[in-house]
Amino acid sequence: MRLDPEVLARIQFAFTVTFHIIFPTMSIGLAAFLVIIEGLWLKTKEPVYLQIYRFWMGIFAMGFGVGVVTGIVLSFEFGLGFAKFAQIAGPAIGPMIGLEVLTAFFLEAGFLGVMLFGLHRVGPKLHFFATCMVALGTQLSASWILSANSWMQTPDGVAIQNGRVVVTNWLKVVDNPSWLLRLPHMLMAAFITGSFFVAGVGAWYLLCGKHEIFGRRTVSLGIGFATVAMACQLFIGDLLYGTMLHYQPSKMQAAEGFWEENSASPAPYNWIIVPDQAHQRNRFTLGTPVLGSIWLTHSLKGRVAGLKNTPRDQQPTMSMVFYGFHTMYTMAILMFFIVVVSLWLRLQKRLFTTRWFLRALVIMTPAGFIATIAGWYTAETGRQPWVIWGILRTADAVSPVPGGALLSTLIAFVSIYALFITAFLVFTFRMIRRGPEAAPDHAEASGSLKNALRTQVMNHAGAAYPGEGG
C-alpha cells in the first residue's frame, strides 16, 4: 500500500489542531469569565463569587496546561509535515509566531503563577490584576494566531521573490483583509463556549439538587453572558460571511452547496446535500424554498453562485466545507434558541426551576466546542487546495519525507493525545462531581496523577479556609 505524504501530513495536522483548539477556546472563555467573577467578588464580597472563582480556576488551569503542551506540537509539525511551507512563508509567519511568544506567552507566564497560587499570598487587587493579565494574554495569543492564519486566507503585504515570500508591508501582513473580523468571531466563539460550559455544569447541579446557590449563580451568569455574546456573534458572522464571499468565493460557494454558476430563482437554503464532486452535482438535496435568496442575497428572488464558477483544479471538497459550515450554523441557531428561551424564562422567574430547560443546558454544554471546531473545519477545508490562498498549494507545501515517517508520528500523536484527553476528562469530571466546596484555594502540585486523584488533595484547602465555602 502506498502512503501518500500529503494526505498523511494533512490528517496529522488536522488531528492535532482539532484536539488543540478545544483548549485555547476554553481558556479564552474561562479566563474572561474568571475576570468578571473576581471583579464581582471584589465589588460585592459575596462568598459565592469566590467559590465560583476557585472552582473554575482549577478547570481553567488544567485546560491551559493541556493547551500549551498540544500547541507546541503544531510548531514542530510545520517542519515535520509542511517544511516547504515553512521555507516559503517563514518570513511572514515566523515573526508572528515569535511575537505571540514574546507578548502573549510571556504575559501569561508572568502572571499565571500569581493567579493560580497567589490568592492568599498577594492582595486581592493585585490578584485581580493578575487574572486580568492572564485573560489579556489568552486574547493576545489568539490575536497573533488569527493574524497569521488570516494572512494564509487573505494574504497581503508581501511579494514573491525567488520562490519565497518577502514582506513589503508588515502592517498589511498583520492587519490583512480578514483579520479584524475573524479575530472577534473567534473571541466571541470562545466566550460562548465558556459560557455554555459554565451554564451546563451549573444546570447539572440544579438538576441533581446539589450546590443550589452556586448552581443558580453560574447558570444565571453563564447564560447571561452567552445571550449577549450570541447576538454579537450572529452579527459578526454575517459581516464575516460578506468579507469571505468577496475574498474566497469558492469557500462560500462550497459552504452553501450550490454547483451551477447561478442557482434557481428564488434559491432554496440547502440543509442536507449529498454532493458528487466528480460530476459537479448533488445526488440529493434537502432545503427550504426561498430561504437561500433571503439569507444569502438579502432579496426574495436573488440567485446564489455555485462552485462551477471556480475552475475544477481550484475547488475545495464541497462535502467537507458544506458540513463544517452547516454544523457550525446549526449549533449557532440552537444556541441562539436556548438564549432566547432563557430570557423568556428569566422574565417568568422560572429560569432555575424549569427542568427541561436545565436538561437542555446540560446537553448543550459542549455546543460551543462543536461549533468552534466545525467553524475551523470550514475555514481550513474551504481554503483548499491552497495553503496560502492564491500563492502556495497544499500539495506543494508538504515535506519531502516518506509516508511511513508521517504515519508513525501520527500514531504516536494519537496515542499521547488520547492520554491527555483521558486525563483531562477524568480530572474535570472528578472536580465537577466533588463540587465547588471541595475546590482548593490554589492549584495543587501533587507530584503524580495517582496522588492528584486522592480525595484529601481536593479537600485540603476546603479545611484550610472553611469560611469561604459559601
Add this chain to the structure above:
Amino acid sequence: MSAAPFSVWRAIGVVLTTLLGFAFFNALIGVFGLSAAVIALLLFIALAVLIFRLPQTERARQ
C-alpha cells in the same frame, strides 16, 4: 385567555411570536441591511440586560 392547555388564541399567539422571532433573527443576521442589523443587535442587548437585571425571586418549584 382560556385556562385550557390548548386554545386557538394560544396557538395563534405562538405562531405570531415565532414569526416575529424569525423576523428579528433575520434582522440580526443582516438580511434587512447593516443598519437594521446594528439596531436589532443594540435592541437585543438592551433587552437582555434589562431582563438580566430583574430581581430573581423564584416561583416555587413545580
